Amino acid sequence: MQFAVKSGSPEKQRSACVVAGVFESRRLSAAAKALDEASGGHLSALLRRGDMEGRAGQALMLHGVPQLLADRVLLIGCGKEREFDERAYRRSIDLMTDQLNDSGATEAVCYLTELPVKGRDLHWCVQDAARQITHRLYRFDDYKSKAEAPRRPVKRLTFAVPSRRDLASGEQAARTGQAVAEGMNLARTLGNTPPNVCYPEYLAEQGRLLAEQYPVIETEVLDVAQMTELGMHSLLAVGRGSEREPRLIVMQYRGGKPNEKPIALVGKGITFDSGGISLKPGAGMDEMKFDMCGSASVFGTLKTCAELELPLNVVAVVAAAENMPDGRATRPGDIVTTMAGKTVEILNTDAEGRLVLCDALTYVERFEPEAVVDIATLTGACVIALGNHAHGLLGNHSPLINELLGAGKASGDRAWELPLWDEYQDQLKSNFADLANIGGREAGTITAACFLSRFAGKFHWAHLDIAGTAWLSGANKGATGRPVPLLSQFLIQRAER
Template identity: 45%
Template structure:
């Protein structure tokens, strides 16, 4: 989709479709009033009849007659913004997404819109333009790669923002450019998550990382099995040994020349998780292609970080493997030696994500990071605790945790702090090794995080358990079914506001 801005008055635009907005139970003002007057009061009539009140994401689609002042628009879409007191960037993002998806579903290919909320809503113009671009592009995402029919479905190809104030145009352009880059990166993550496991293999993820490096000037290193063995990545190699697909460890670096201690982003990349020898139930096992959504988020975030030329040193690490059962698969009772030298007794092979993250967090130490954030579809226990409305957050550093929380609030990818008390470490004590990979059902999200904390060491670290938020079974205003690309926008926002520490 091409999103652009030009100066003008929306009521004077010659477009097939106009998009205007209205706050709940508010009088017609601004662009909506101007369009209403140009169309002979059709919006006013809908308000007077009670058919439309401007509730959040409510839509009113009008088809002006040819006799109404010869207006060129065939359609006028009015989107409700909800109550003025509750309006924020997320509401602007949802309004843009709701409108764009409706028009795309109708087969509309071009439209003209106002900027939702920069006037009466009182929001920052650049941030609002960014939200509009994000909402529109994210809402129009489709994953049709494997359909043999419906390939010719029309898409909303051009969206023009009309702004009457010349002083706002540059801010809108900046916001639109940023929003397009972030949404494109999020849609990349969605594609990676939605591809089936027979396509999105560890080698495939490595090829995507190489492509991103070529296109965006990132440094890329791919570590294969032989190099993993030399490094001592015994946990990652153990998880991989039941699969015919070889594992890959991906290292992406952005702006290393900036110096200082980097922000390190870590993604769990289990491209298909059967549970291994501790085999999962067959019901909904097909969804286990989504067990690499943390990796997808990191790859997407690194694309956006590079495209936006963020002036900080940022590193992306992805451990990619399958977890399958065969005669070579690791099994309960095995003891694994990790990259850091610590050992883990295997109680359940379906608790594999923490194993590959153990080696990844250990590897992150070599960067002397200022902060590390890992994303992983780690535990069903986190879904039980928080449902599908927030990701669980665990941390050894309150300052970093607060920065992650703020980034999540800004992007509406909410996180909620969960405990990482010493008692959870007690639950994963082993009689035979330094620790065991599960601590039983009670507090499962916290015991999983407790194991990861053993490998984060002394650097500031946040773990985001995205098991309940990485994919969705229902569509939302700008989120489709399937992989939602969660975490990309949060990580990019964190990187945009990051300040590297000086080298010690």
């Protein structure tokens, strides 16, 4: 999709389609009113006739409207004007995208970006629209023998801004929105790829491809021998039962000054999680290919950084393994030594994400990061606590936590902070090792973060549990691309600072 930004009156647009909003009850937006006046009241006459009320979800495509240069006019129902918030705005953008993609109009001019959205400015409206449209048009049909495609898909969309003074800001907003969406779509594609294709070495190859595509990225891949030499026995224990060997993928984005400390992103990359010897139930196990969505979001965020040429340094580390049961697999009761030298009693092999992440967190110490954020589909308990709307967020540095919360609000990709109190650490006590890898049924999300915190004492650290947000089940099953928007906004704000 190509995006452009322009200012100008809607009635003067020579386009395949002009898009404007209508609120309840038949209240024309400013752009729709201008179109109506230029057409001699044609639009308002149709609305009075009952063709449209302006309710959310309604759309009306008009052809050959008198006195207009555009071939078509698409009216989008926006609901009640006083309730038109960011959620309603996104629904309107989604509806417009679907209607245009099915209309035969390969280009259009959109005036929805000029609508008054509660608490948001024009820059946000353009950026969010570009992101939402790119996200909406995503299709994953790589493994279908016959892919379904729109007859004449929309290829170019122009966002309207009120004046020429808004052009530069609007163009930057459209570029940012599209870059974030492309990062999300990369994360979605990696998440949706079947586990017989997407295994640790496949993820490593994606890291190499990013380095080929963007010279500002450098990728190094550590194999089993190298990880063994480093003492990463916790990470290696997770992959022992699989024929697909683990990998540690290290990608460095160098957009900042050479001596500037990097931000580190650490992603859980379990390409398939059977649970190991602590085998999961069969129902829904196919969705355990999404257990690498934390790493997918790291790849996606790094792509967004490169597209936007953000002036900062980022280290992205992916701990990739496949958790399978066989005669070599790690058993409940085994004790392993982490890269940090701590010993862990593995009471449940299905609590494997923290085992790969702890060694990755120790590894990033060598980069002396300014801050570290790990991202993982870590606990089912987080799904119970927060559903599929908010990421769980915990950490050891309040300013970093507040930054991430703010980035979530700004991007609409929200997180919710959970406590990380010392009292919860007692649940990880082990009779035989320094700590156990599970802390019982109570507060499972928190005790998982407590485990990780034992390996994050040398830097400012935050943990995003995305178990409920990384993918959807049911009829719309697939990876969501979250939390790429939150992470991208976090890095954009860091770069602006």
